[in-house]
Amino acid sequence: MRAETVGIIGGTGWLGGALARALLDNALIAAERLFLSNRSGDHPLAASGAHLLADNQGLVDASDIVIVAVRPEQFKALAINASDRFVISLMAGVPAQAISSATGARKVVRAMANAAVDIRQSFTPWHCSVELSASDQALVQQLLECVGTASRVPTEDCIDYLSALCGTGPAFPALLMTALMRQAVAAGIPQDIARQAARGVVLGASRLLDETEPQAMIDSLMAYRGVTAAALQSLLAADFEAMVGRAVQAGADVARGGM
Ligand SMILES: NC(=O)c1ccc[n+]([C@@H]2O[C@H](COP(=O)([O-])OP(=O)(O)OC[C@H]3O[C@@H](n4cnc5c(N)ncnc54)[C@H](OP(=O)(O)O)[C@@H]3O)[C@@H](O)[C@H]2O)c1
Structure with a gap:
């Protein structure tokens, strides 16, 4: 990676720590060039050889790229x-302008990772409102791709919307799995079977969507005009899509309002 040194403020937290481990595992940065800070001190990541500091200004002074991974x-x-x-913020709901005003940084990227950084499966959209050189863009991509996939988005509002869509990580599938499980139990299915069935749908069968467009999958299942079609029709009649839209908008409104 072109950056000489990287600092992660909050580098021992969920997102910051996962990013630090991925940078080291992928040999994108040598441990002695990685600076992490927190308030509570000692952390297993210090054993990697990365510098663990309590002094955030010291971290900034030592780092070409400063990643902010504290809570908003x-x-x-x-x-x-x-x-x-060059500041890269992972914080939800803190506008780039507020980050610039508070830190003096002119080049601020806002990136929206999610909890799947743990398994390096986060889709992380990012935005920067100032012109970036090709090498700076490549650097941001490379950094974020070590915990999954990443794409630059055209406006900062996309980041606020996407905070509620993909920033939520496993939240929507977890809610679906819980609803399927509880409703099955309420319908008389034994609890362990209900759990296996719901997991099979959300974690197992949904992998087929890696190979098929979701609308094509819906169309082909609806074409049987049987059990699946009846279940999906019931959801569609209840305006499932609009309900999902309202849910994401509710989250996005919080992100847009600042946190
Ligand atoms: N987790 C998610 O699923 C998720 C999804 C999307 C976006 N995000 C965003 O990611 C950011 C981090 O979230 P997280 O879940 O990783 O939080 P977290 O696990 O609580 O991590 C926050 C880290 O910041 C450190 N910290 C707090 N105040 C500090 C200070 N003054 N100086 C230095 N370090 C400090 C904490 O360590 P000490 O307590 O030891 O100081 C901790 O290591 C948030 O802004 C959130 O909006 C998170």
């Missing part, structure tokens, strides 16, 4: 001057 409500307390640094 923890951001105000950072008080860093990163005016000549």
Whole structure:
């Protein structure tokens, strides 16, 4: 990777820690060039040889790229001057303008990863409102792709919307799996079977969508005009798609409103 040094403020948290481990595992950065900070001190990641600091300004001074991976409500307390640094924020609901004002950074990327960074399966959209050189763009892609896939999006509002869509990670499938399980139990299916059936649908059968467009899959299953069609028709009649749209908008409104 072109960056000489990378610093992750909040580098021992869920997202920051997963990114740090992936950077090291993929040999994108040598441990002695990686700086992590937190408030609580010692952490297993320090055993990697990466520098673990309590001093955020020290991290900024040592790093070409500064990744901010603290929770949104923890951001105000950072008080860093990163005016000549490339800042990549993983925070939901903190606008790039607020990050620039608070840190002095001119080049601010907002990236929206999700909990699947743990298994390196996050789709991470990112946005930067200032012109980036081809090498800076490639650098952001490379950094984010070490925890999954990534794409640049055209506006910052896309990031706020996508915070509620893919930033939610496993939330929607978890809700679906729970609903399928509970409803099956309520219908008299033994609990362990209900669990296996729901997992089979959400985690097993849905892998077929890797190879087939979802609409084509729906069309082909509806064409049987049988059990599946009846179940899907019931959801569609209840305006399932609009309900999903409202749910994502509700989350996006929170992200747009700042957190
Ligand atoms: N987790 C998700 O699924 C998810 C999804 C989308 C977006 N995000 C975004 O990712 C960001 C991080 O979330 P997370 O789930 O990774 O949170 P987290 O696990 O709570 O991690 C936050 C990290 O920040 C550190 N920290 C807090 N205040 C600090 C300070 N003043 N200086 C240095 N380090 C500090 C914490 O360590 P100490 O307590 O030791 O200081 C911790 O290591 C959030 O802004 C969130 O919006 C998360």
